[in-house]
Amino acid sequence: MYNKDKSCIVSIVAVFVFAAAVLAACVALPFLVKFYMGDNYAAETGVRTALFICLYGSAVPSLLISYLLLRVLLNIRKNVVFDRVNVKYTRYISWCCFAVCALFFALGFFITFSFVMAFAAGFIGLIVRVTKNLLNEAVDIKEENDLTV
């Protein structure tokens, strides 16, 4: 049955799966790009380089996000929930999303469809940011509550 602890473990496993997927994609990237570009692979050096820079570049924030999510989840397991540390991690996560957004926006000038990806990444970053603002307010309330005698 559902309980808080199991839910947390599921999230931790999911983070590991996500990180593994990112790493696997990094390893397989040359093949994937070759497959995606087909016959144009040799000719269009510009698009190829842009794809590599953008995808390898966005792997860094993605792995950073996995690491930060793991830290937040481990904090929750340690009962450190409404803490400034988690606010900080959430803020870093939103910055990572915006970094991915910027990379895909730049790639959009080579492959137009990637503007859609940039929009999605930016929107996720925005949602995380608002969550961070909420968490910050919650920390304020908790501090006030802890200091009420």
Added chain:
Amino acid sequence: MIVVNVDVMLAKRKMSSGELAQRIGITQANLSILKTNKAKAIRFSTLEAICRELKCQPGDILEFCEDEDSPFRRD
């Protein structure tokens, strides 16, 4: 700002802070927060218990001080 003078009253009544904490049913840590002026709020129930045990009025343990950087200051 509001200054808490519990320790002055404790000295007058010759009571230890551990004893007071036990009598009013709060932890030593919370009483310490109150004594060091770190508290942001005090419950009426706590105030009532302190006044009962120290046989004093709220004004004897709480004091208002004019303060430049108080967040509640009105200009």
